[in-house]
Each structure stands twice: as structure tokens, then as C-alpha cells.
């Protein structure tokens with residue numbers, strides 16, 4: 010694929026589409042909003058923005074979020090001059106929107122995932138960056154683009170959420186330096202933190218309490234798991250993302266080496282999320298045709314709850330626990 014220059018390509022483009030990934034997080038959304046505004050402010054072209062699945066409520070504070078359109082609202086036959094993917098590790102993360110990327114005259118990928126290896130005319134993929142927001146900040150700075158308060162806020166949100174509030178190992182000196190510049194440009198740390206981390210619903214918090222109460226601990230508390238049935242979710246109003254962060258909460262216990270969550274999809278069909286401190290859970294999940302990272306992986310398992318737990322435990326044991 011021909012390599013192109015970003016600045017020249019934007020100037021040539023009459024239509025630009027930015028696409029975020031399925032189950033959007035703060036990084037893909039913040040980067041998409043910031044990039045839309047950066048291009049509009051610096052090139053006077055207003056890119057369109059697409060989401061694939063529902064945007065979590067906590068990000069509704071971000072300026073311009075209402076301008077993002079769902080994939081169903083787009084005409085599938087439309088061809089854009091430029092399509093930019095933000096925070097897209099692999100093309101299956103944009104599902105049916107791949108058709109827009111394939112047909113675009115200029116394909117751009119801005120990302121920070123090590124495994125990103127699909128083709129693009131313009132690639133800004135930096136796996137040592139904390140977030141796509143950080144990569145985008147560097148692009149904007151290198152191009153001498155103007156910023157405003159909304160752009161700073163969106164980029165700060167992207168970096169804050171992908172570093173778990175500047176706590177994860179991807180938080181480098183440069184990450185904090187960029188965050189500092191964004192604050193100087195108008196991003197308000199306290200406001201953004203409050204929206205991202207202190208805006209949980211009562212149902213969400215009470216659902217966690219309910220689940221933690223029925224968590225099961227095995228092997229001297231080295232293994233912890235919880236089973237969530239459809240009826241449990243219904244009891245708490247079936248709100249989106251009720252199980253978000255739940256398995257991590259079990260993993261965070263000092264004695265726990267491996268934690269997993271079984272979430273009922275149908276009778277005898279569960280979505281499994283695993284987290285670990287040392288054990289390779291990607292191996293555990295690959296036994297059930299799933300996968301992921303060494304310390305965070307998932308799969309779908311088709312047994313009764315009891316048998317599912319038994320089979321997962323067998324795989325965990327094979328990994329040396």
C-alpha cells in the first residue's frame with residue numbers, strides 16, 4: 010500500500026470518517042472527538058464520527074459526543090476520501106465498518122497496540138505509548154496544530170482512562186508530561202476524574218456488592234470466581250456494563266492468583282473473563298477457543314455452570330496452580 014503524508018492527505022480530502030472500536034472506551038472515544046476537532050480547527054473540514062456499539066454513559070460529558078453516529082445511520086455504499094481508525098488493534102474491532110475502511114481512498118491508523126498489523130497508507134502506531142490519545146497528541150504537536158479546551162479535555166480523558174488514572178505500567182514520564190501540557194491547555198483533571206470514576210449508578214455499585222457476596226474462593230484463596238446469571242442482571246435493572254471491573258476486583262485480593270467471571274449468555278452458555286497475576290490465562294482460554302493477553306483473557310464456554318467451573322479449573326491447574 011502506498012505511503013502518504015498526513016498533512017497533504019487531509020488537505021486533499023473532501024470527506025473524512027473517523028471510526029472507534031466496538032464496546033468503546035475512553036481512549037477510542039476521546040481520541041475520535043479530539044481528532045475530529047483538531048482537523049476541523051486546523052483544516053476547516055469537519056470529519057464524521059462513527060461508533061459500532063453503545064457509548065457508556067460516563068462519557069456523555071465529552072463535548073461533541075452527540076455528533077457521533079451509530080454505524081446503522083451510515084449509508085454503506087458511501088465512499089470516503091479518508092477513513093481514520095483510532096485505537097483499533099485489529100480490523101475485527103470495527104466489525105461491519107470494515108467496508109468503509111476497505112473502500113476509502115486514504116486509509117489511516119492511529120493506535121498504540123503492539124499487535125496492530127493491518128495495512129494503512131498512513132500509520133501512526135506506537136506500542137510504547139500509553140494510549141491512542143498520547144499518540145494523537147504527539148501527531149498534533151509535531152504538525153504544529155492548534156488546540157482548544159475541548160480537544161485538551163478529550164485527549165486527557167483518553168490518556169487518563171487507558172492508564173487507569175495514571176497507575177498502570179504504561180504511565181511513563183512522557184505520558185505525565187503530555188497530561189501536564191493538556192492541563193495547561195484547559196483540561197480540568199478533577200472534572201474529568203469525577204465523570205470517569207465517580208459517576209457510577211447505585212445499581213452498579215449494589216450489583217458488585219451482591220456479586221462479591223456470592224464469590225467462591227478455592228485453593229487457599231488463590232482462585233476466586235463468581236457466576237452471574239441473566240436473572241441476576243435483570244434483578245439490577247439490566248443496566249449496561251454491570252459486570253465491568255468485577256473480575257478485577259477479585260484479582261485485586263492479595264492471595265488471589267487467578268480470578269474468573271462466568272456470565273450467562275444462554276442456558277449452558279457462559280461468557281468467561283479471566284484475570285491473573287502470574288498464570289497465563291490466555292492459555293487457559295485458548296483451550297475453549299478464546300484468547301487474549303497473558304494476564305487478561307476471555308472465551309465462551311458451553312457447559313452447565315458447574316461443569317464450566319470444573320473445566321476452567323482443570324485448565325488453570327495445567328498452568329501450574
Ligand SMILES: [Mn+2]
Nearest residue numbers: 036096141171
Ligand atoms: Mn487504547
